[in-house]
Amino acid sequence: xxxxxxxxxxxxxxxxxxxxxxxxxxxxxxxxxxxxxxxxxxxxxxxxxxxxxxxxxxxxxxxxxxxxxxxxxxxxxxxxxxxxxxxxxxxxx
Numbered sequence: 375x376x377x378x379x380x381x382x383x384x385x386x387x388x389x390x391x392x393x394x395x396x397x398x399x400x401x402x403x404x405x406x407x408x409x410x411x412x413x414x415x416x417x418x419x420x421x422x423x424x425x426x427x428x429x430x431x432x433x434x435x436x437x438x439x440x441x442x443x444x445x446x447x448x449x450x451x452x453x454x455x456x457x458x459x460x461x462x463x464x465x466x467x
Contacts, residue, residue, distance in 0.1 A: 415422055432438040
């Protein structure tokens with residue numbers, strides 16, 4: 375019975391974001407905070423000129439997503455290593 379409830383909870387957690395996304399589809403449903411902030415600044419001050427630019431822009435959105443995912447994976451690896459190190463150090467003493 376417990377296994378069935380865990381499987382049901384897993385199915386709900388996987389399907390719920392898909393259902394919620396369908397009700398939120400629109401031109402900016404996947405827009406990030408950078409895009410939303412740019413839109414707000416453009417609305418508040420149409421003559422605003424950015425005073426800083428990126429040194430390098432990825433050639434495509436796929437590359438940007440890859441770099442973001444790589445950054446997240448490295449961060450998760452560092453945190454996981456540190457937590458494992460603390461747990462292993464706790465077992466020694």
